[in-house]
Amino acid sequence: MILLELFIGFLKVGCFAFGGAYGAIPLIRDVVLSYGWLDDEMLTYMIAVSESTPGPIMVNLATYVGSSQAGILGALIATLAVVLPSFIIILLVTAILKAVLKNPYVQAVLRGLKPCMIGIILATGVYMIIRNGIVIQDSAMLIRPLILTVVLGAIYFGSRKIKKGGISPILLICISAVAGIAAYGL
Numbered sequence: 001m002i003l004l005e006l007f008i009g010f011l012k013v014g015c016f017a018f019g020g021a022y023g024a025i026p027l028i029r030d031v032v033l034s035y036g037w038l039d040d041e042m043l044t045y046m047i048a049v050s051e052s053t054p055g056p057i058m059v060n061l062a063t064y065v066g067s068s069q070a071g072i073l074g075a076l077i078a079t080l081a082v083v084l085p086s087f088i089i090i091l092l093v094t095a096i097l098k099a100v101l102k103n104p105y106v107q108a109v110l111r112g113l114k115p116c117m118i119g120i121i122l123a124t125g126v127y128m129i130i131r132n133g134i135v136i137q138d139s140a141m142l143i144r145p146l147i148l149t150v151v152l153g154a155i156y157f158g159s160r161k162i163k164k165g166g167i168s169p170i171l172l173i174c175i176s177a178v179a180g181i182a183a184y185g186l
């Protein structure tokens with residue numbers, strides 16, 4: 001029964017996850033919490049781990065949740081379920097790409113999806129900052145994650161003003177790691 005639930009749950013994620021992994025995080029959260037596979041705190045940690053490891057976040061999360069619920073077979077089924085819709089869609093799109101992309105209705109739909117995905121990604125980021133960044137403890141607010149986010153955002157957008165292409169994502173990740181160690185490790 002758990003294998004079928006994993007397949008159906010992550011097939012939903014794979015079918016309706018537009019805009020990439022960050023746009024899919026609210027959908028993943030809904031599916032994982034509704035089945036009771038992880039609690040909200042553990043899911044937040046796993047999102048962070050999935051972002052830190054190589055590979056797509058949705059695949060990493062599906063593999064972890066499947067593995068934690070039903071071992072290796074569960075990991076395989078959850079991973080297959082989350083990538084199957086994209087795989088089928090890519091096969092279909094490549095077969096009819098030229099005709100479809102010239103269709104003005106398809107272009108209108110794609111233009112309409114862009115701002116929606118930006119809003120979903122922004123809402124997910126704000127949720128994660130609020131959920132994990134501002135914690136009330138002994139009547140004092142700990143705002144280190146919020147400060148780190150603002151500083152890293154300033155570095156990113158400031159570098160785009162100075163240098164045409166902006167800072168390298170790899171360099172930004174390294175700066176983030178050093179800032180995280182400085183803020184939490186010392």
